[in-house]
Amino acid sequence: MLTISRRISVIVSLCLFSYIGLISETFSNETSLETINSGDTAFVLVCAALVLLMTPGLAFFYGGLVRKKNFLSVLIQCYIIIGIVTLQWVFIGYSFSFGSSELITGFIGGFDHFALKNVGMEAKGTIPHSAFMIFQGMFAIITPALIIGAFAERTRFSAMCIFMLLWTTLVYDPVCHWVWGGGFIGAMGALDFAGGTVVHINAGVAALAFALFVGKRKGYPDKISPPHNLPFAILGTGILWFGWFGFNAGSELAADGIAANAFVVTHVAAATAVIAWAILDWIINKKPTVLGVITGAVAGLVAITPASGFVNPMGAIIIGFGSSSICYFFVAYLKPKFGYDDSLDVFGVHGIGGIWGAIATGFLADEAIGGTAGSLAQTMIQIKSVIITIGYAFIMTYILLFIVNLFVKLRVTTEEELIGLDLSDHRESAYTVLE
Amino acid sequence: MLTISRRISVIVSLCLFSYIGLISETFSNETSLETINSGDTAFVLVCAALVLLMTPGLAFFYGGLVRKKNFLSVLIQCYIIIGIVTLQWVFIGYSFSFGSSELITGFIGGFDHFALKNVGMEAKGTIPHSAFMIFQGMFAIITPALIIGAFAERTRFSAMCIFMLLWTTLVYDPVCHWVWGGGFIGAMGALDFAGGTVVHINAGVAALAFALFVGKRKGYPDKISPPHNLPFAILGTGILWFGWFGFNAGSELAADGIAANAFVVTHVAAATAVIAWAILDWIINKKPTVLGVITGAVAGLVAITPASGFVNPMGAIIIGFGSSSICYFFVAYLKPKFGYDDSLDVFGVHGIGGIWGAIATGFLADEAIGGTAGSLAQTMIQIKSVIITIGYAFIMTYILLFIVNLFVKLRVTTEEELIGLDLSDHRESAYTVLE
Amino acid sequence: MLTISRRISVIVSLCLFSYIGLISETFSNETSLETINSGDTAFVLVCAALVLLMTPGLAFFYGGLVRKKNFLSVLIQCYIIIGIVTLQWVFIGYSFSFGSSELITGFIGGFDHFALKNVGMEAKGTIPHSAFMIFQGMFAIITPALIIGAFAERTRFSAMCIFMLLWTTLVYDPVCHWVWGGGFIGAMGALDFAGGTVVHINAGVAALAFALFVGKRKGYPDKISPPHNLPFAILGTGILWFGWFGFNAGSELAADGIAANAFVVTHVAAATAVIAWAILDWIINKKPTVLGVITGAVAGLVAITPASGFVNPMGAIIIGFGSSSICYFFVAYLKPKFGYDDSLDVFGVHGIGGIWGAIATGFLADEAIGGTAGSLAQTMIQIKSVIITIGYAFIMTYILLFIVNLFVKLRVTTEEELIGLDLSDHRESAYTVLE
Amino acid sequence: MKYIIAVIQPEKLDEVLDELTKNDVHLATVSNIMGRGVQKGIAEVYRSHKEAGSLLKKVKLELAVNDDFVDATIEAISKGAKTGAIGDGKIFVLNLEECVRIRTGEKGSGAIG
Amino acid sequence: MKYIIAVIQPEKLDEVLDELTKNDVHLATVSNIMGRGVQKGIAEVYRSHKEAGSLLKKVKLELAVNDDFVDATIEAISKGAKTGAIGDGKIFVLNLEECVRIRTGEKGSGAIG
Amino acid sequence: MKYIIAVIQPEKLDEVLDELTKNDVHLATVSNIMGRGVQKGIAEVYRSHKEAGSLLKKVKLELAVNDDFVDATIEAISKGAKTGAIGDGKIFVLNLEECVRIRTGEKGSGAIG
Numbered sequence A, B, C: 001m002l003t004i005s006r007r008i009s010v011i012v013s014l015c016l017f018s019y020i021g022l023i024s025e026t027f028s029n030e031t032s033l034e035t036i037n038s039g040d041t042a043f044v045l046v047c048a049a050l051v052l053l054m055t056p057g058l059a060f061f062y063g064g065l066v067r068k069k070n071f072l073s074v075l076i077q078c079y080i081i082i083g084i085v086t087l088q089w090v091f092i093g094y095s096f097s098f099g100s101s102e103l104i105t106g107f108i109g110g111f112d113h114f115a116l117k118n119v120g121m122e123a124k125g126t127i128p129h130s131a132f133m134i135f136q137g138m139f140a141i142i143t144p145a146l147i148i149g150a151f152a153e154r155t156r157f158s159a160m161c162i163f164m165l166l167w168t169t170l171v172y173d174p175v176c177h178w179v180w181g182g183g184f185i186g187a188m189g190a191l192d193f194a195g196g197t198v199v200h201i202n203a204g205v206a207a208l209a210f211a212l213f214v215g216k217r218k219g220y221p222d223k224i225s226p227p228h229n230l231p232f233a234i235l236g237t238g239i240l241w242f243g244w245f246g247f248n249a250g251s252e253l254a255a256d257g258i259a260a261n262a263f264v265v266t267h268v269a270a271a272t273a274v275i276a277w278a279i280l281d282w283i284i285n286k287k288p289t290v291l292g293v294i295t296g297a298v299a300g301l302v303a304i305t306p307a308s309g310f311v312n313p314m315g316a317i318i319i320g321f322g323s324s325s326i327c328y329f330f331v332a333y334l335k336p337k338f339g340y341d342d343s344l345d346v347f348g349v350h351g352i353g354g355i356w357g358a359i360a361t362g363f364l365a366d367e368a369i370g371g372t373a374g375s376l377a378q379t380m381i382q383i384k385s386v387i388i389t390i391g392y393a394f395i396m397t398y399i400l401l402f403i404v405n406l407f408v409k410l411r412v413t414t415e416e417e418l419i420g421l422d423l424s425d426h427r428e429s430a431y432t433v434l435e
Numbered sequence D, E, F: 001m002k003y004i005i006a007v008i009q010p011e012k013l014d015e016v017l018d019e020l021t022k023n024d025v026h027l028a029t030v031s032n033i034m035g036r037g038v039q040k041g042i043a044e045v046y047r048s049h050k051e052a053g054s055l056l057k058k059v060k061l062e063l064a065v066n067d068d069f070v071d072a073t074i075e076a077i078s079k080g081a082k083t084g085a086i087g088d089g090k091i092f093v094l095n096l097e098e099c100v101r102i103r104t105g106e107k108g109s110g111a112i113g
């Protein structure tokens, strides 16, 4: 493992040097002075609700896959992250991500929207500014929630809370600013429609760092029981898929042709990835499995995210098919070789799927859709943005983990782990046995 | 207990006398002749669907907290209430609540919309009249459904059906008319954006009356097993939160800046309340609990409901924080002292949270949002509206319970209670044991 | 049984001859050249998401009713159908259903939209063409998914996949074209707002054919255990009801008065049907049951589907009441007499309810709503369209089953059936027992 | 030492445990089982199809007790579980040869309590 | 009196209960258990990770019978549960010292049926 | 032959099964039970209402073994399950009169393994 992370570090160090040079003038994406359009507003508000729903959906997707004794711990983590990140976003997160002034040029926003100052009912584009703010806030919520799958079943709740507050502020907000808030990645022309780098690579890589830091679960890999309640995981997948329409189509911030295209390619990529994973399972494990099908769905949804405003349905099929194939190979073959314990394959699906999607956007983009044609040059820009994100997310996450661990141990005691986090950290049980 | 209800009655009698004098000319809120706006219509219809979804969400929120043997009884009650109230609403409820003529001036609407007469595709504001009607109908459905949490696990299904039909007609419809339908509470300037008085106080107080009337569950408080399936309760919370965006933002009846603000404050208040309850649990019970987190979420959502069109996000934080603190104190300390058995704390969360929210709206209102500035005067109006609602809801509910009980016993036999309502009242079991 | 199907065949043969003569000029429903309206687009996209959500909802509705050992098999079937039909739709299904050129005049569309050629961001009516395409695609997904309830617990996964691909192409697409795509049923003036013939009768009849072909489950009817998890079925019902608003109101393809009316009547019919089924259960089985209530809800939703753009709320009450009564009678009395094993009553609820709804549309249509008044003449047209659909769906399904069965046996072995499909076909278990 | 197995109605569990406590029998092992007995139970109904309901939900208690507690145990269970109606359940007494407390390694009748 | 415990394949439960009924053994207690036996079972697969599958779902039957029913009971179970394949299960016979019908207080072999 | 019943902490199941395997006891029947013991358990808390927590989740093992395996079995279980803390559990040994392998009809101690 060490070698891998060392090698990654080397690559990233190189990047660190280079991208400091890359930081250029930032654009303000404040186009205001337009009037509010009721159709667009209706669309973005509903999409924001859909994206919020994804976090409970994710809670069940993850929760169904852990052991009974840790089910509640996964669920409560998702809900507490909604609480923590919402407050963080309201006070400082939105300002750091989308502030028009900048603390560090191209790198992070300033304090001009501190506590939502000047974020009200006035138009931002064709929707109220507060609608834009809350829609983006939902993205800030789900991104850290994605990470919990990696450290499930062995991480102390209190330590996790502190980590998440820091991570959101020091990793999510800057990366969000780089890409969407007028920062240097957006400025260099990288395409990320709904969060390939900002959300999925970011979370996936943080997940990897966390899994490495916190170590394997006791008994991993052979003595970990199978998913305790697959139906809940399937329910979560259904909710995720549903919410993802809000995530991708809503990112257009208007109810128009591009939103419709984003909706279509999102669905097509997910459907393709479902079929692809099922076929691979069928060939390799003799039977298509439910866990495979839902993993494929998520892999497809992840990979289409950055591309959804840029590719056409045929591109979506390639992205969906590629995502399942690559993630399958990674999760089934590479991960066991590496031997780290990313409990629910957050890196294997969100990280790898996100990387694939971000890069594929570069060569599959259709000029007729988003105005940019796929090209080698664009692909290189995509790769650059991916590498920068990976490096930053990995190193910063690792540093944050190290610091948090000095104050509160991230890992529960072996006894607590054996008893299960529900009882040891929350004094509750998911299900009663009698009656 | 008797003393409490007696004291409440005294207060209410006083009110009864005073508010009869208060009834003033009513305004018709028919502003029509405008044209239908597709964005607003899309928004209200989707919001109506979201509000409908809250009732199944509530069914799972409540159902996860009861014992296995009574799970189905909670679920079926929610669904049958959808059926009963929808038909009541179509025939008479909408007309009683929003009829432009009035049977009793300021108190209840007339028969002019009997069986949806003149409620068609024509514009009411910027949306079709029937869209307004069905959106309001969803509120009429969830309000009685909220009450079932108080009398769960011991109430006869048939008696409950009769009670709900009466309660909707004689409690919900009038109070709705007072506040939103052109009645005297609206006329006196009370602010209730999405149902602090109409929905939550109304249901919470009815719940208290019901719990007092029907008595404690056998074995309460020490021999009642813990929530049989917390994950279902968490799922229900997620659905409620999602649907609540429709409830509060949809109450603007348009997709505009106020709707966006209502959406934002709803989310912020809920998130704050989650954190507040978790912290209180952490301090008092040593561990943050899942049940605490979801109770906090609901408490925050309840309290922001009346305020959502009037306060800004900082007001929402105060409301959310206050709601969790007050409800926590009530549920954990006061309720056990009183000793009544409100099975799922409907009064403690919806009643108390609703009262707090309604009053807080009076001093936290931001003129920039809804046109009214918070003031002592406004707060007094809010308190007046709260007291009137409490008094009316409590007394009428108690009278209705008394009458229904003369014909059909509200409480099942001890044997039926021990066996569980699923089997004794519905001949079904939630889960099979074998296979 | 044989006599029934024989008699049906005779009727259908007659029809086959007659409707060939009926095929008349088809209209192109391309009205474009209008501009995109953001409110309508927002509405249709959200509705498309709601309709997609219905398939996972259906998965739980069905899955809760089967035995534990076959739960996953139902869930995975729903998800794999999403995958298969989406790809089929993108490549050929949309073109066969809505192609403006026709392969066989009046019968099936041509290849002009092969692989979504010319289906992009341009307006079709007031929404982007791709929004229309994906909204319709969601209908194409749920229709075959409905069928799986009939053959649950005994059908081989691989055979099912092949069958579904063929069925979608050779049954769904043509019937969709006949009714909505410019084909001969639409041309003869039959009313089907959201899919009485195309979706419910089509799926219900195919379900009957499948149940007859594949035979009874081992142990049917007396040794089949009851629904293993009714709460999941209730959850599924809630999701279905929620999604159905998108299904019916969205079929207007605009956020206007007709959409609002469709929303209202959908809700009213479902609520009425809930009450009706509960009352029948109460009278006949002494107790209202949860399974009855949710079956009623679905029966009401099915029956209102074709009528939702044409009837008023009073018509909806008649349709809802009628649907529950007729389906109840069919499921509780007739089906046991016939003795075939339609595991989850797909024919009894979707088939019978769809037939009732399609015919009732003929005499209950309100001119003020959809421009057509109910009449005997219209009813005869409705009956004609119903008979044609029944005949085509039954015969084609049977032929497809026969062909598929030549290559892959549709029925699993007895041993596999006893072990359960989850383990035998997918190597997974829904729930763990320990921990 | 005896190993007593009792099958009772689920809703009677609390009362039985209370009665046992009163008689100084504190330790017990409880599990969910399905029983087929004389009792026919409340038939469940699904879409008008009546379930034979031959297997009913019951609770099983297992108690290891010293010989001089056997009668008190049986009586306590009977007292807590009895309604006089069919389905009340049964008590079975088996001989227990050895008992070990894992924590201490203690054996025999001292390990039971 | 004997206390017979049988572990069988879940899918064989109905057949075993039928066979028992044919042999006039009507009363039984049934529960879900996990068994580790010679049978290795169908390995479950999760994200290509094959579960050892060492613990398989089985059903446990408990039957208190009078001595003259023991052989018939064993045969009935065997008949209903046997496929000849590994995993068919086992039958264990223990001595039953006492049996009490809670409803009537009846004891001994009369209380068994 | 003996019929050994052990009640242990759920989180110790894997270790116990491992120890048993090491001692050549491969076959076992495992189930979830609730135990009332000396251990009071971690009290669960619901809306600040502390559950007595008198019934705790445990795992029950049942093992039919030949006489010469009894001691090894008890030791293996103890070794795997012991932490020294209250709640470790108990082992009960009953006499087993007969054992039948359904698949082959084999009886007696040969059928046990």
Ligand SMILES: Nc1ncnc2c1ncn2[C@@H]1O[C@H](COP(=O)(O)OP(=O)(O)O)[C@@H](O)[C@H]1O
Pocket (backbone or CB within 6 Å): D007, D034, D035, D036, D037, D038, D039, D056, D058, D085, D086, D087, D088, D089, D090, E027, E028, E029, E030, E062, E063, E064, E065, E101, E102, E103, E112, E113
């Ligand atoms: N001979 C037996 N063997 C195994 N279990 C039995 C036996 N007799 C009764 N039981 C169990 O006890 C339960 C209650 O028995 P039942 O005959 O209904 O009660 P009662 O004898 O009080 O009428 C049954 O459901 C079954 O689980």
Ligand SMILES: Nc1ncnc2c1ncn2[C@@H]1O[C@H](COP(=O)(O)OP(=O)(O)O)[C@@H](O)[C@H]1O
Pocket (backbone or CB within 6 Å): E007, E034, E035, E036, E037, E038, E039, E056, E058, E085, E086, E087, E088, E089, E090, F027, F028, F029, F030, F062, F063, F064, F065, F101, F102, F103, F112, F113
């Ligand atoms: N000695 C034993 N002690 C406890 N349980 C046993 C024993 N032998 C078998 N079992 C139970 O019986 C089940 C079937 O045993 P198995 O060896 O698979 O069957 P077979 O002997 O027919 O091949 C096992 O899963 C286990 O639960």
Ligand SMILES: Nc1ncnc2c1ncn2[C@@H]1O[C@H](COP(=O)(O)OP(=O)(O)O)[C@@H](O)[C@H]1O
Pocket (backbone or CB within 6 Å): D027, D028, D029, D030, D062, D063, D064, D065, D101, D102, D103, D112, D113, F007, F034, F035, F036, F037, F038, F039, F056, F058, F085, F086, F087, F088, F089, F090
């Ligand atoms: N006499 C007994 N009869 C039945 N079950 C018992 C008995 N003693 C202990 N048990 C079971 O063993 C479990 C552990 O017992 P406990 O007293 O907590 O452990 P320890 O003796 O190690 O402190 C209990 O929860 C109970 O299920």
